[in-house]
Amino acid sequence: MSSSRRSFFHRSTLRAFVSILVFVALWEVGARSKQWFGIAVPWVGNIPAPTAVLHVWMGLVRDPGYWQSWYLSLLRVLAGFLTAMVIGIPLGLLMAVSRNFNDTFFPTFEMLRPIPPLAWVPASIIFWPTQELSITFVTFLGAFFTVVINVLGGAESIDVRYFQAAQAMGASKWDTFRRIVLPATVPSIVVGSSVGMGITWNVVVAAEMISGGGSQAGGNGGGLGYFIWNSYVGGAYEQIVVGMISIGIAGYICSELLRMLGGYLTPWLRTR
Amino acid sequence: MSTVVKAAGTPTSAKAQAGEIVVSSVGKSYGEGQFVKEVVKDCSFTIERGKLTVMIGPSGCGKSTLIRLLAGFEKPTSGSIKINGKPVTGPGKDRLVLFQESALFPWMTTYDNIMYGPRARGEDTKEARSLAEMLLDKVGLRAFRKKYPTQLSGGMQRRAELARAMINNPEVMILDEPFRGLDAMSKELMWEYYSRLYEESGRTNFFITTDIDEAIFLADRLLIMTNVPTQVRAVVEIDIPRPRDLVSLVDDDRANEVKMEALSLLHEEAMKSFAGGSKAAADFIEAYSKRLRTKKE
Numbered sequence: 269m270s271s272s273r274r275s276f277f278h279r280s281t282l283r284a285f286v287s288i289l290v291f292v293a294l295w296e297v298g299a300r301s302k303q304w305f306g307i308a309v310p311w312v313g314n315i316p317a318p319t320a321v322l323h324v325w326m327g328l329v330r331d332p333g334y335w336q337s338w339y340l341s342l343l344r345v346l347a348g349f350l351t352a353m354v355i356g357i358p359l360g361l362l363m364a365v366s367r368n369f370n371d372t373f374f375p376t377f378e379m380l381r382p383i384p385p386l387a388w389v390p391a392s393i394i395f396w397p398t399q400e401l402s403i404t405f406v407t408f409l410g411a412f413f414t415v416v417i418n419v420l421g422g423a424e425s426i427d428v429r430y431f432q433a434a435q436a437m438g439a440s441k442w443d444t445f446r447r448i449v450l451p452a453t454v455p456s457i458v459v460g461s462s463v464g465m466g467i468t469w470n471v472v473v474a475a476e477m478i479s480g481g482g483s484q485a486g487g488n489g490g491g492l493g494y495f496i497w498n499s500y501v502g503g504a505y506e507q508i509v510v511g512m513i514s515i516g517i518a519g520y521i522c523s524e525l526l527r528m529l530g531g532y533l534t535p536w537l538r539t540r
Numbered sequence: 541m542s543t544v545v546k547a548a549g550t551p552t553s554a555k556a557q558a559g560e561i562v563v564s565s566v567g568k569s570y571g572e573g574q575f576v577k578e579v580v581k582d583c584s585f586t587i588e589r590g591k592l593t594v595m596i597g598p599s600g601c602g603k604s605t606l607i608r609l610l611a612g613f614e615k616p617t618s619g620s621i622k623i624n625g626k627p628v629t630g631p632g633k634d635r636l637v638l639f640q641e642s643a644l645f646p647w648m649t650t651y652d653n654i655m656y657g658p659r660a661r662g663e664d665t666k667e668a669r670s671l672a673e674m675l676l677d678k679v680g681l682r683a684f685r686k687k688y689p690t691q692l693s694g695g696m697q698r699r700a701e702l703a704r705a706m707i708n709n710p711e712v713m714i715l716d717e718p719f720r721g722l723d724a725m726s727k728e729l730m731w732e733y734y735s736r737l738y739e740e741s742g743r744t745n746f747f748i749t750t751d752i753d754e755a756i757f758l759a760d761r762l763l764i765m766t767n768v769p770t771q772v773r774a775v776v777e778i779d780i781p782r783p784r785d786l787v788s789l790v791d792d793d794r795a796n797e798v799k800m801e802a803l804s805l806l807h808e809e810a811m812k813s814f815a816g817g818s819k820a821a822a823d824f825i826e827a828y829s830k831r832l833r834t835k836k837e
Binding site for chain 2: 430432435436438440443452454534535536
């Protein structure tokens, strides 16, 4: 802990700050003067300047509708992601452990897997009774396939010597599953879930844009995806950028929390 | 020459004793039809109770296949393997195998690894726990009980694995080149360490190696194997008194005599597979003929 706190002011942190500052500065200059040191950059000029974005953002922070968008998107991401974990992890493990189960379900799974989650949006809107459920379902699909494929791959690549050792020491099938297969697969579960979390954010925003942001469409309560779309339709360009940065921050927080949880679940990988 | 070299292939019909393994006319081949590869052929030997039997042979000769058969992970194509007079039908805690590379569970601490066997059988008792404590002391890992395998050195990992096997009190310990890959220094330390553990327990041990110095330092009986398909080429009784010590073994006439003889047999076997174009065998020849030359000078 103390070492990571000290490294906060380390060179790499400094470089990260400089990098962001230079990026924002170039953006500001380009957006305001439509040129970089004499070279015309027309497209940067079409983007609102960071100071303008910040100004609008400061106003939005006091708007409950903005936070409602955060809340709704986060809720959908969590619902979709957690469902994907709850169904995906046992399914992946079952496919890894049982030959018969794998033979039965893997072909169907592999056929559904290449279908992009967004291709499910229209069908999902027709299938599910509420808009909310349709969006959550599409979000679920985004994480589900990644989680299953990672769990399956992780469990299948466990070194056979671990099984032989356990078997020779008198372990039952159940004990082998609980104390060999499960912990050996945890690193893959962690990787699968962090990749899945990223996809979930990609998908939820797009689904909100397409479906019109749920039952409260028209107001400010349709999630961050709808927030961006609505800002675009209304010509509030600064708000578009605010929405984009908000998604970036939300995704980063989710990934960081998952990384912390993953580190806690795999103490043997933290060592050395 | 006073060495006792018996003709191989005579399975002893002695009465079955605890920890005695009798391998008779065992054959093992992989693949089918024209792709069939015979790895073990008509192989017979006895691992005597309470003795440390070392098997040495050219690398790639099928020793590890024999281990898998003895452990019960695989079944022989022909012949039979009996432990205490009963045929081996699968893995069992009467025979425990230490593999070439560490098979410690990376997600468990040293202590949890050692306790795996008792816990797996639902015997997480006070006795088991105190036995684990005793073994931690015995293998010198008390200070490392809460460390994960990746935090241990190669030698420590081997010792943790010895402890994990010993807690199950197997009748036979089977070790497949356990000290391979350790540096020369830790390897020699492990030899002394391991032979002391063996001398204390008096348990039946079966040890596989490609290292002649290791074999002679450790063995009560030395089985010299032919090249693939493997058979016992010769059995050498190594009657050097215990406890042995590495330094005096260098000048020990008896040890050198056994070594020369074993090396010439191994050299002959390695030459055979060299004719067959095996890369492993070519490396083997080079290494051993170099040592033979330096010995003869």
